[in-house]
Amino acid sequence: MNHDDLFDAISHPLRIEILKELSKKPRRFAEIKRKLKIESSGLLDFHLKKLDDLITINKDGLYALTEKGFAALQAVEAANKYGWQKRSFYLNLVAFILINAYCLLTGYSHSVYYWMIVLPLTTAWIVFYSLWTFVKRRIRLKS
């Protein structure tokens, strides 16, 4: 698999849209044209040719994704997911703070269970989750 071509192929918004359309189901030429509101046949022809080995014409004569086409969409999805890893870290951090703040404010912190169970457990979790986020997944909070 050659990634140079792959990212070249998906480096235009219209082509990503075409891939998304075809991932739903194989379609005919005019169908894609209508769906994506493309005026000119030449333009669609141009982009379909650029998508070259990401799409194919299947046995029914419809445009469909090839294996490489699905790989391309998977790359798009991977990029999509990235932001969520950061957000879910913040979510975990907020939960950690809220739980402990609640315990401290309601006086539950006088109970031995807080010091023996709640605090160690939530702390262990946030430490583990931080390590996983920053070391294993290499997320950066600031650009």
Add this chain to the structure above:
Amino acid sequence: MNHDDLFDAISHPLRIEILKELSKKPRRFAEIKRKLKIESSGLLDFHLKKLDDLITINKDGLYALTEKGFAALQAVEAANKYGWQKRSFYLNLVAFILINAYCLLTGYSHSVYYWMIVLPLTTAWIVFYSLWTFVKRRIRLKS
């Protein structure tokens, strides 16, 4: 996160190489130039400018990946992994066939354990793995 820019940025082989270099560790201008055997400073300058918000100059004055830069590499890796999903399916299929062929050829198939345990278990596994591969991960064996 804007994917149009992102895939635009990684649609040139040299830029992917730059990202890979910077993912190992932050580097200086001339260091990247030497590592990637780039003759002209202008060329590196051009591509670094294209990588725009995928890289940044850190506090030590070195070029380093931003969060978006790591997202981009993650997209590249996702595309890389794609081929292996197909290969690992074949590997599983071969293992399934070998185990069962071994049992049949060595006469172990006369044992009730083969029919009660080995065959059901390996069959269940290959059915599950096939479903996961073709339905959930949408892998296509033929382009």
Add this chain to the structure above:
DNA sequence: AAGCGCTGTCAATAACTAATGACCTACCTG
């Protein structure tokens, strides 16, 4: 101070990309 390496910028140009619109064939339908 001269020379070298680092860190770039800039102008020019070749090559490529995106978009348009004209054109074409084949098929169907009234």
Add this chain to the structure above:
DNA sequence: CAGGTAGGTCATTAGTTATTGACAGCGCTT
């Protein structure tokens, strides 16, 4: 058979991208 729709191709052009090579400031060393 005229007209519409499907399914494209092709030439042209404006705009963008990639590459080269010249140049320049800064800091260090000899």
